[in-house]
Structures are given as structure tokens and as C-alpha cells.
Amino acid sequence: MRVFSHYPTKSAAEVNANSYHHIVVGGGTAGCVLASRLSEDPQQTVLLIERGPVVNSWISQVPLISSNFQDQRAPVYKWQSAPMRGIGGKSLSLAAGKALGGTTKVNGLIYSRSAPGEYNAWQDAGRKNWSWQDVEPFFKKSEHSLSHGQAIGRGTQGSWVNQHVQTEQFDIVQKFNIPCISMANDPSSPNVACTPQDATIDSNGHRCSTEVAFLPKTLVSNRKNLSICTGAIVTALDIRQGEDGHLRAVGVRFSLDSGNVDHKYTAYAIREVILCAGAIVSPQLLLLSGIGPREHLEEVQIPVLKNLPGVGQRLQDHISVPLLYKVPLKDAVEGVLLGSPLRAATEFLKYAIFGKGLLSQQVQQANITLPSALLDEHSRIPSDTPETQLDARDPHNIPDIEVMFLPVNPTNRTFQGLGTSFGIFSYLCTVLRPQSHGSLRLSSSNPRDRPRCDLGMFNDNVDRLPLRKALKLALALAQEVRKTGYPLEDLSIPEDTTDERLDEFSNDNVMSTFHYSSSCRMDTEKNLGVVDDELRVHGVAGLRIADASIFPRVPACHIQAPVVMVAERCAAFILANTVST
Numbered sequence: 001m002r003v004f005s006h007y008p009t010k011s012a013a014e015v016n017a018n019s020y021h022h023i024v025v026g027g028g029t030a031g032c033v034l035a036s037r038l039s040e041d042p043q044q045t046v047l048l049i050e051r052g053p054v055v056n057s058w059i060s061q062v063p064l065i066s067s068n069f070q071d072q073r074a075p076v077y078k079w080q081s082a083p084m085r086g087i088g089g090k091s092l093s094l095a096a097g098k099a100l101g102g103t104t105k106v107n108g109l110i111y112s113r114s115a116p117g118e119y120n121a122w123q124d125a126g127r128k129n130w131s132w133q134d135v136e137p138f139f140k141k142s143e144h145s146l147s148h149g150q151a152i153g154r155g156t157q158g159s160w161v162n163q164h165v166q167t168e169q170f171d172i173v174q175k176f177n178i179p180c181i182s183m184a185n186d187p188s189s190p191n192v193a194c195t196p197q198d199a200t201i202d203s204n205g206h207r208c209s210t211e212v213a214f215l216p217k218t219l220v221s222n223r224k225n226l227s228i229c230t231g232a233i234v235t236a237l238d239i240r241q242g243e244d245g246h247l248r249a250v251g252v253r254f255s256l257d258s259g260n261v262d263h264k265y266t267a268y269a270i271r272e273v274i275l276c277a278g279a280i281v282s283p284q285l286l287l288l289s290g291i292g293p294r295e296h297l298e299e300v301q302i303p304v305l306k307n308l309p310g311v312g313q314r315l316q317d318h319i320s321v322p323l324l325y326k327v328p329l330k331d332a333v334e335g336v337l338l339g340s341p342l343r344a345a346t347e348f349l350k351y352a353i354f355g356k357g358l359l360s361q362q363v364q365q366a367n368i369t370l371p372s373a374l375l376d377e378h379s380r381i382p383s384d385t386p387e388t389q390l391d392a393r394d395p396h397n398i399p400d401i402e403v404m405f406l407p408v409n410p411t412n413r414t415f416q417g418l419g420t421s422f423g424i425f426s427y428l429c430t431v432l433r434p435q436s437h438g439s440l441r442l443s444s445s446n447p448r449d450r451p452r453c454d455l456g457m458f459n460d461n462v463d464r465l466p467l468r469k470a471l472k473l474a475l476a477l478a479q480e481v482r483k484t485g486y487p488l489e490d491l492s493i494p495e496d497t498t499d500e501r502l503d504e505f506s507n508d509n510v511m512s513t514f515h516y517s518s519s520c521r522m523d524t525e526k527n528l529g530v531v532d533d534e535l536r537v538h539g540v541a542g543l544r545i546a547d548a549s550i551f552p553r554v555p556a557c558h559i560q561a562p563v564v565m566v567a568e569r570c571a572a573f574i575l576a577n578t579v580s581t
């Protein structure tokens with residue numbers, strides 16, 4: 001045990017050369033859930049290896065402050081995407097969490113499940129037992145909804161807590177014939193809605209990461225069959241060919257993330273290795289281990305163990321473009337925290353004493369999601385829209401745009417006077433069902449180098465259509481806000497609403513939504529899939545993947561809740577086939 005750490009982790013040397021029934025690679029969003037579930041059976045030994053540290057400072061609990069992943073001290077990887085052809089060769093800033101709890105330590109806290117039609121579409125595409133009916137119990141299992149506990153379909157018995165806060169702007173939105181619904185994530189709601197957002201914040205006003213929810217210190221201390229090794233980077237999988245010619249994952253190789261990085265360690269899996277290193281590193285580890293497209297592996301001189309063309313092949317992200325407006329200091333996050341020492345001090349005290357106030361909330365408090373095809377030329381939903389087009393269970397009706405309401409500057413652009421003479425309110429316009437996709441390739445054979453991530457934004461120009469509609473809707477919302485007399489001043493918006501200007505503005509201002517997905521898709525090998533319907537890697541026994549990489553396509557929502565659902569399902573698949581020894 002580490003002498004100075006209160007959280008019970010083990011060092012690389014302590015776990016070196018040991019065998020475990022299950023090895024989970026990456027203690028992030030999914031990895032914490034999986035390690036927790038698999039170790040519920042005391043007969044099963046589980047090793048979780050996480051590259052980042054245990055982060056449990058006071059600041060890391062404060063929702064608003066811990067969401068500031070741009071802060072130098074935030075536990076994140078930051079890197080640049082590959083230049084993207086669809087946006088004129090620009091590369092974008094990317095980030096992902098690096099700590100036990102992974103990206104749930106730094107993300108925007110939004111809890112959203114996507115419309116039931118999302119999963120019914122997976123089922124229609126051949127993904128057996130992944131319909132809404134199949135996945136809903138796994139959303140409920142992990143969830144503890146503080147705001148909607150009585151509602152059918154919401155969970156109260158899980159340990160992952162969420163709640164919502166009330167929002168303004170509803171009156172304005174209703175003018176567009178968009179219903180305002182008080183409960184987000186209601187499967188029986190129509191697919192067109194403005195809702196306050198559920199956020200993974202507990203009753204004390206603390207960030208509820210998957211580390212806090214699924215691997216709290218007391219649980220880890222009591223589970224003698226669970227070993228958690230942090231500060232260790234898995235560098236490759238140990239894959240052997242049996243006498244029968246079949247490949248099998250028998251363990252992992254790892255090093256220290258810092259310090260004596262040359263020392264090599266190994267751990268062995270009696271049953272399975274499960275990759276939970278996220279949509280960027282899970283495919284990277286497969287490639288480094290010789291599993292992936294033959295031409296690419298030969299190009300980087302890695303011996304091919306299994307030619308699996310889908311690895312890294314269809315990397316996706318939601319495409320986002322922000323409209324920025326100047327607002328009075330008192331109405332924006334930067335304005336409150338930087339512009340008024342008195343108000344900032346009051347907010348700190350309110351949070352420190354009661355766990356309430358601005359600091360206890362997520363940045364994004366409401367959004368609109370809808371299928372853009374329903375919007376007319378005035379950005380309104382026609383009142384005679386047939387019921388059938390509003391049914392959220394139907395895969396044809398999945399929302400393809402989102403407009404997020406953010407009282408903050410979501411970009412890394414700097415503005416003179418921001419926080420001292422004005423604040424920023426933004427509408428972040430997002431394409432939720434991009435047809436575009438890119439690919440992920442090794443930039444070198446060094447596991448410490450970030451791979452080359454081409455998110456493929458606007459590789460397919462068809463994605464411009466929903467984005468134009470989202471931008472027009474947001475511009476129209478801003479007009480309505482101004483009509484009420486509120487001083488909303490243009491800061492960064494398109495010159496006009498012609499397609500040409502909107503596209504130009506989009507190319508200049510596009511940003512990642514940080515929802516990297518689908519780089520190891522669940523599909524048949526022929527259709528560029530990497531895992532089967534029980535998340536097993538095609539052609540390699542003893543190896544599964546459970547994280548954001550397995551989505552058949554990026555889900556039309558903020559994706560942490562679907563990732564947790566996938567981890568819950570993966571645990572159930574594994575445990576169903578496990579006879580205690």
C-alpha cells in the first residue's frame with residue numbers, strides 16, 4: 001500500500017507478475033463501473049490499472065470549478081487533432097480525463113441517455129439485445145435520480161447520483177412551438193423538447209464521478225479481491241496463439257506513467273482482459289498489440305496478429321459551433337467569478353457552507369434537442385406536425401441537433417474585457433447525428449504518444465444541413481431574447497443567414513464536443529466492427545472492450561450515461577458466463 005495515499009491503491013511492483021481473473025485497463029468512466037461490478041463476487045479477483053492518479057481534492061468536488069478542464073492543474077490529457085480536410089485542414093484542441101474516474105472527473109456533468117429510438121436503431125441494424133427495452137434496465141441500475149425518483153424509467157437504487165436545476169428562457173423557447181419539459185431523459189416524452197439538464201451532482205452539491213459512485217474508498221478498502229493500480233500506463237496486451245491456432249489475451253504489459261518509465265511490468269488474466277481506456281486509447285492499444293488494419297500495422301512495422309480493419313476506422317465526434325453574445329457581468333459565469341470579488345466570495349461561502357449556489361451547478365443548464373427536418377423556414381415546429389413524427393421511440397425520429405444554453409465562453413478564444421466589463425452567453429449548436437467520420441492511426445509505436453485523431457468533421461457535407469438549421473434556430477432565439485429588452489450584444493455570430501456565410505462561420509468556429517466515439521464499433525467484422533454484440537473483440541478470445549469506442553455511431557446525446565450503461569452490460573455479460581472458483 002502507498003504510505004501517503006488515503007485511497008487504497010497498489011503499486012506496479014506489488015501487482016507485477018500476479019494473476020487475476022479479470023484485468024480492467026483504464027479506470028475511467030466505464031472502468032470504475034466494471035471493476036466495481038466484477039469484484040462484487042469475492043471469488044473473482046480483479047485488477048484495475050489506471051494511468052492517472054487518484055484525485056480527491058476539495059476543488060475536484062466542486063462542480064463548476066472542476067469542469068474547467070482548461071485549468072493547468074486539471075487532470076486531463078490535452079492534444080491537437082490531425083488536420084481535417086472537411087474544415088480546410090484545421091486541427092482542433094482535444095481533451096480527455098486522466099485520473100481514477102477518467103473523464104467523469106472533469107466533464108460538464110450532463111447526464112443524458114438519448115432517445116429510445118437510438119437503441120431501437122441499434123437493434124434494427126442487427127445488434128442483438130440492444131433495443132431500448134434491453135438497455136433501459138442498465139441505465140436504471142446505476143442511477144440515483146434525486147429529482148425524478150418517482151418517475152417510471154428513472155433509477156433510485158444505484159450509486160451514480162444526478163439531479164437537475166431549474167432554468168430560464170423557457171418562455172422564449174415556447175414561442176417556437178418547442179415544448180418545454182421539466183424532466184430530461186423521460187422516454188415517454190416527444191423527441192422535440194427544451195429541458196433543464198440532469199447533472200451528475202450529489203445531494204451535497206459535489207461532482208459525482210464514477211470513481212466516487214462506484215469505487216469509494218470504503219468499498220475499495222473492504223474488497224480484498226480488488227486491486228487498483230494508479231499511475232501505471234498499459235503499453236500493450238499480451239496476446240498468445242494457442243495450439244489450436246486461436247489468439248487469446250492472457251495479460252497486459254505496463255510501465256510507470258512517470259519516474260522509472262523503463263521498468264516493465266506484467267499482469268496475467270485467468271479469464272479476461274477488458275479495455276476501458278476510452279475511444280482514443282482502446283484502439284491505440286489494439287494497434288500497438290498487432291490487432292488492426294494490416295496495411296497500417298505494416299506501415300508502422302508492428303507484426304500483425306489479427307487483421308481487423310475496423311480498429312480506429314470510424315472515429316466520430318459531435319460537431320459543435322458556438323454563437324457568442326456579450327451579457328451583463330452578473331449573468332455569466334466569468335462575470336460573477338472574475339468581475340465581482342464580493343459576489344465571488346459570497347458564492348464560495350455559499351458553496352463551502354451549504355453546498356449550494358453557482359459553484360454547485362453545472363455550466364449547461366438547459367438545451368433544445370430535435371430532428372432538424374421538423375423546423376420550418378422560421379425555425380418553428382409547425383403546429384400540425386403529426387404525432388408519429390414526435391414519437392421518440394421511432395429510430396426515424398432521433399433528434400439530430402442540439403442547442404445548448406451556456407452562460408460562459410466555451411471556446412479557448414480570449415476577449416479583452418471578458419470578466420471585467422462583460423460576460424459571455426453562448427448558444428452551442430451541435431450536430432448530434434453526424435454522417436461524417438474520420439479515423440485513428442498510430443503516430444508512432446510509442447504508447448505515450450497520442451495517436452493521430454482525425455475526427456472527420458464535415459467530411460460529409462450533408463452534416464452542414466442540420467447545423468445551418470441549428471444556427472438559424474439559435475439566432476432566432478437570440479432575437480426573441482432581445483425583444484424582451486434584455487441586453488444581448490453580438491460578439492461572434494455569422495454575418496447573415498445565407499448558407500455560404502453560415503458554412504464559412506462554421507468552418508472558422510467549429511470545435512470538438514469531446515464526445516469521441518465509435519473507434520472500435522460493435523458490429524460484424526465485415527461491417528468494420530471490432531466487437532460483437534457481447535463486446536468481445538472479433539477473433540481474440542479473452543478480450544472485450546467497454547467504453548465510448550464501441551458505440552455503432554456516436555449517440556445523439558452527451559455520452560457519459562451511455563458509456564456507464566455499456567459498462568453495466570459488459571459486467572452482466574461477463575458474470576453470466578462466470579462460474580465462481
Ligand SMILES: Cc1cc2nc3c(=O)[nH]c(=O)nc-3n(C[C@H](O)[C@H](O)[C@H](O)COP(=O)(O)OP(=O)(O)OC[C@H]3O[C@@H](n4cnc5c(N)ncnc54)[C@H](O)[C@@H]3O)c2cc1C
Pocket residue numbers: 025026027028029030031049050051052069095096097098099100101102103104106107108109110111112232233234235276277278279281447513514515516546547548549557558559560561563
Ligand atoms: C471536457 C469534456 C466535457 C464533457 N462533458 C460531458 C458532459 O457534460 N456529459 C456527458 O455525458 N459527456 C461529457 N463528455 C464526454 C464523456 O465524459 C466521455 O465521453 C466519457 O466519460 C468517456 O468515458 P470512457 O470510459 O470511454 O473514457 P474515459 O472516462 O476517458 O476513461 C479512460 C481512462 O483510461 C485511462 N487510460 C488511458 N490510457 C491508458 C493506458 N495506456 N493505461 C492505463 N489507463 C489508461 C485514462 O487515464 C482514463 O482514466 C465530456 C468530455 C470532455 C473531455
